[in-house]
Amino acid sequence: MGMRRVAIVGAGMTKFVRRALETGPELAWEAASRALASCDLRLSDIDGVVLGTAPDAFDAVHMKGEYLSDGAGAWRKPYIRTYVGGGTGVFSVIQGWYHVASGVFDTCLVVCEEKMSSHIPHPQGAFITIFDHILERPLGPNLLWIFAMEMNAYMNRYGLRKEDIAYVAVKNKRNAADHPAAMLGVRDITIKDVLDSPVLAWPVQRMDVSPIADGAVAVVLAADHVARRVTDKPVWIEGVGWNVDTTYWTNRDLSYPTYLEEAARMAYRMAGIKEPRKEIHVVEPYDPFDYKELHHLEGLLLADRGKAPEDAATGRFDRDNENHPDWLPSSPSGGLLGVGNPIAAAGLMKVAEIFWQLRGEAGDRQIPGNPKRGLAQAWGDLMQIGTVVILGV
Amino acid sequence: MEKVNIVTQAQPWVDRFPLTGRYTYGVAGERFFRELKENGRFFGTRCTACDVVYVPPRLYCLRCFAPLEEWVEVPSTGTVHTFTVVHQDLDEAPLPTPEVIAFVQIDGCDGGLVHRLGEVAPEDVYIGMSVEAVLKPTAERQGGLTDIAYFRPTLR
Amino acid sequence: MTMEQWVYPSVYVKEDDFREGRVLYTTWQPRLFYAWDRGTAIGRFLAELKQGRIVGRRCRRCRRVVVPPRMFCEHCFRPNDEWVPLADTGTVITFSRCYITWDMRRLEHPQIPAVIAIDGASPGVGFLHHLGEVDPEAVHIGMKVKAVWKPADQREGAITDILYFKPMTE
Numbered sequence: 001m002g003m004r005r006v007a008i009v010g011a012g013m014t015k016f017v018r019r020a021l022e023t024g025p026e027l028a029w030e031a032a033s034r035a036l037a038s039c040d041l042r043l044s045d046i047d048g049v050v051l052g053t054a055p056d057a058f059d060a061v062h063m064k065g066e067y068l069s070d071g072a073g074a075w076r077k078p079y080i081r082t083y084v085g086g087g088t089g090v091f092s093v094i095q096g097w098y099h100v101a102s103g104v105f106d107t108c109l110v111v112c113e114e115k116m117s118s119h120i121p122h123p124q125g126a127f128i129t130i131f132d133h134i135l136e137r138p139l140g141p142n143l144l145w146i147f148a149m150e151m152n153a154y155m156n157r158y159g160l161r162k163e164d165i166a167y168v169a170v171k172n173k174r175n176a177a178d179h180p181a182a183m184l185g186v187r188d189i190t191i192k193d194v195l196d197s198p199v200l201a202w203p204v205q206r207m208d209v210s211p212i213a214d215g216a217v218a219v220v221l222a223a224d225h226v227a228r229r230v231t232d233k234p235v236w237i238e239g240v241g242w243n244v245d246t247t248y249w250t251n252r253d254l255s256y257p258t259y260l261e262e263a264a265r266m267a268y269r270m271a272g273i274k275e276p277r278k279e280i281h282v283v284e285p286y287d288p289f290d291y292k293e294l295h296h297l298e299g300l301l302l303a304d305r306g307k308a309p310e311d312a313a314t315g316r317f318d319r320d321n322e323n324h325p326d327w328l329p330s331s332p333s334g335g336l337l338g339v340g341n342p343i344a345a346a347g348l349m350k351v352a353e354i355f356w357q358l359r360g361e362a363g364d365r366q367i368p369g370n371p372k373r374g375l376a377q378a379w380g381d382l383m384q385i386g387t388v389v390i391l392g393v
Numbered sequence: 394m395e396k397v398n399i400v401t402q403a404q405p406w407v408d409r410f411p412l413t414g415r416y417t418y419g420v421a422g423e424r425f426f427r428e429l430k431e432n433g434r435f436f437g438t439r440c441t442a443c444d445v446v447y448v449p450p451r452l453y454c455l456r457c458f459a460p461l462e463e464w465v466e467v468p469s470t471g472t473v474h475t476f477t478v479v480h481q482d483l484d485e486a487p488l489p490t491p492e493v494i495a496f497v498q499i500d501g502c503d504g505g506l507v508h509r510l511g512e513v514a515p516e517d518v519y520i521g522m523s524v525e526a527v528l529k530p531t532a533e534r535q536g537g538l539t540d541i542a543y544f545r546p547t548l549r
Numbered sequence: 550m551t552m553e554q555w556v557y558p559s560v561y562v563k564e565d566d567f568r569e570g571r572v573l574y575t576t577w578q579p580r581l582f583y584a585w586d587r588g589t590a591i592g593r594f595l596a597e598l599k600q601g602r603i604v605g606r607r608c609r610r611c612r613r614v615v616v617p618p619r620m621f622c623e624h625c626f627r628p629n630d631e632w633v634p635l636a637d638t639g640t641v642i643t644f645s646r647c648y649i650t651w652d653m654r655r656l657e658h659p660q661i662p663a664v665i666a667i668d669g670a671s672p673g674v675g676f677l678h679h680l681g682e683v684d685p686e687a688v689h690i691g692m693k694v695k696a697v698w699k700p701a702d703q704r705e706g707a708i709t710d711i712l713y714f715k716p717m718t719e
């Protein structure tokens with residue numbers, strides 16, 4: 001296709017916290033400056049900047065792209081803010097990728113930031129603005145409604161057990177206990193804890209949900225010739241995919257994310273992957289809710305439809321279970337459920353985790369066996385968009 | 394498509410977004426407003442490499458991205474870089490008295506503050522005018538931009 | 550070498566820090582009042598609700614009947630063709646029992662939001678509404694339901710002209 005190879009050469013992030021003293025631009029700078037330091041680059045080495053962040057209402061700041069630009073390192077540089085709902089964190093890397101793959105830039109700094117704590121009493125006031133203002137908001141919805149209803153549709157379709165789904169929350173919160181940026185890592189959590197947590201919107205209980213957070217993450221992209229100069233461990237972007245379904249979410253089958261399958265197939269095609277279950281060694285599927293990780297593993301064709309919960313129960317997705325015949329470590333970072341969910345930043349955290357895992361730099365979270373290829377995925381809007389990035393070494 | 398020619402025949406759906414923001418000032422802003430509130434002083438941060446003093450202070454240099462650790466006290470005087478005279482409120486109703494809003498460049502710094510001018514008639518304001526901050530009494534200061542009541546022409 | 554060193558230790562503030570004056574802050578409530586046009590399709594849909602009727606739109610090319618109505622078919626990407634009267638009955642295709650309000654207050658009795666596939670529209674096509682007059686624990690996917698309308702003189706051309714859907718008794 002005449003495109004250049006693009007690598008991720010550096011990554012950095014802030015700690016995810018419920019409420020940061022930092023302003024949005026300060027969080028963005030903290031992550032971006034760490035990412036640059038990690039690959040010994042200076043801001044002057046960067047040709048262009050991509051910024052990803054959720055709707056303006058979520059930070060209670062209008063024109064968030066411009067607001068965050070200084071902190072993202074965009075001063076007097078080509079700059080764009082990108083947004084595809086919850087899928088933004090992974091999509092921002094795709095946007096950076098086509099900046100570099102096209103030959104427009106040799107280097108691109110990709111930054112995602114969210115400061116959800118600016119809303120009082122609760123970000124729900126912002127979340128409900130995603131519902132249709134004429135046909136849905138008059139019914140008094142809250143954000144959990146749609147996810148509860150998607151989860152119910154998924155469970156009902158395949159007759160799934162709540163405890164198998166809850167296992168994902170347990171796994172991820174345990175994994176997060178080894179993540180230095182995590183806000184909710186818990187080593188001794190059990191399925192019973194999840195099942196005993198308060199019901200918010202059945203079938204969603206408190207511990208099925210990721211905690212809202214403040215935070216930022218950044219990665220540095222470089223074209224082939226620059227990447228090899230900057231690092232001896234470039235992590236290549238081998239495939240990207242994205243896809244959106246109809247906004248009329250009450251007109252479609254919620255039990256399977258077809259749009260995500262389309263996005264995954266696009267990325268697998270580009271990466272030349274024929275058998276994803278064999279060729280993907282580590283995966284970071286988007287997990288704002290425990291059922292979402294499973295739903296997404298199915299949409300990514302990494303589990304059979306309706307079978308991911310059963311697979312999870314056998315330990316297939318555990319971080320250190322290399323003797324499992326179909327082992328596929330999933331969310332070794334701890335995911336949104338454990339590390340926290342500053343929306344766009346959480347998606348980019350997943351890409352950063354695959355980067356660190358493939359370089360063998362994930363510390364106590366490092367999965368055994370020298371993984372060679374990994375996949376990060378995010379999801380959002382009205383449960384309708386899938387974004388996928390495949391990385392390899 | 395139906396065309397509505399008379400505005401009152403349109404049937405809009407009316408609602409609001411129930412948003413309330415509570416904003417921290419950030420690592421640099423916290424210290425800036427704390428000094429203003431408690432000691433009535435202005436501070437900036439300096440980037441030696443770029444030879445820039447940021448007011449309001451920043452945690453980092455937007456030019457070279459270095460962390461800024463050098464805090465310098467700066468004067469509460471400045472120069473009107475530009476200004477406007479506002480005659481209407483947000484709903485376009487006339488204001489009882491026009492307000493002068495100015496971008497005041499703080500002396501010796503690379504930045505400044507947007508604020509009101511007071512103790513001056515709108516027709517007497519000009520670009521390049523020297524102004525000084527008038528602070529609220531200590532007891533009334535809450536830690537925010539309105540701890541500065543307004544800027545006024547520097548008394549000579 | 551691990552990633553630890555590339556994590557910036559951002560400053561965590563607690564709710565007490567605001568209350569007890571350890572952190573300065575400012576608050577703001579933007580005046581976000583809007584008057585949205587209803588548009589051609591939803592304008593008609595709401596006008597029909599006021600008359601106690603539910604209507605959808607049919608695309609003659611793909612034969613789909615959709616509700617909420619729109620004036621184009623997003624599959625065929627062409628204008629769709631005609632208004633179709635639909636029943637005020639349907640099937641629950643998914644639901645929740647929600648114990649919190651939008652501002653996170655706890656409810657003693659759950660609200661039961663549901664997606665209801667409307668009879669007369671294409672299979673699985675419907676809209677969001679509440680269920681009522683039902684034991685929350687008895688609600689199930691596949692349940693047949695019927696609209697309960699506001700009295701005619703109280704309707705205003707809004708989705709809330711339907712109070713809720715209730716189970717149909719055979």
Ligand SMILES: [Zn+2]
Pocket residue numbers: 440441442443444454455456457458459
């Ligand atoms: Zn500098």
Ligand SMILES: [Zn+2]
Pocket residue numbers: 608609610611612613622623624625626
């Ligand atoms: Zn059609």
